[in-house]
Amino acid sequence: MKKSLFAGATLTALFSGHALANEPLTLVLDWYINPDHAPIMVAEQIGAFKAQGLDVRIVPPSDPALPPRMVAARQADLAITYQPQVHFFADEGLPLVRVGTLINSPLNNGYRPG
Numbered sequence: 001m002k003k004s005l006f007a008g009a010t011l012t013a014l015f016s017g018h019a020l021a022n023e024p025l026t027l028v029l030d031w032y033i034n035p036d037h038a039p040i041m042v043a044e045q046i047g048a049f050k051a052q053g054l055d056v057r058i059v060p061p062s063d064p065a066l067p068p069r070m071v072a073a074r075q076a077d078l079a080i081t082y083q084p085q086v087h088f089f090a091d092e093g094l095p096l097v098r099v100g101t102l103i104n105s106p107l108n109n110g111y112r113p114g
Contacts, residue, residue, distance in 0.1 A: 022053055022054075022055055023053075023054065023055065024055045024056075024057060025054055025055065025056045025057065025077045025078060026056075026057045026059060026075075026076045026077050026078070027040070027056055027057065027058050027059065027076070027077065027078045027079070027080070028059045028060075028061050028066070028067035028070055028071070028076045028078070028079045028080070029058065029059065029060050029061060029067070029080050030061070030064055030067060030079075030080040030081050030082060031060065031061070031064055032060045033058075033060060036102065036103055036107065037058075037080070037102075039102065040058060040080075040102070041058075044056065044058060059076070065085075067079030067080060067081055068081045068085070068086075068089050068094060068096055069089075069094065071096060072089075072094040072095055072096055078099070080102060082106065082107070083106050084106055086098065
């Protein structure tokens with residue numbers, strides 16, 4: 001719970017640093033709303049974004065590969081994506097800047113007994 005609240009506060013701080021009061025921001029998720037997005041959803045539900053003067057529109061993607069491309073094309077303000085994908089986007093030359101971490105470890109690792 002503390003991690004979620006901290007992450008929510010961190011996201012609020014990240015969003016508020018570049019936005020004007022009541023400026024609409026579009027945040028495209030990496031997938032449909034799920035527990036990984038809890039800090040974002042909690043921040044929305046408790047009014048943390050509005051308290052910072054932000055009008056955040058949270059959008060699930062039609063295709064999980066699109067959010068970073070949407071930001072690069074200025075069709076969205078922020079996007080959530082998987083950390084390993086960032087390397088591919090950098091190789092493609094997409095003009096993206098990492099602004100924060102939602103989950104501090106990649107969620108697509110496989111493990112076996114050691």
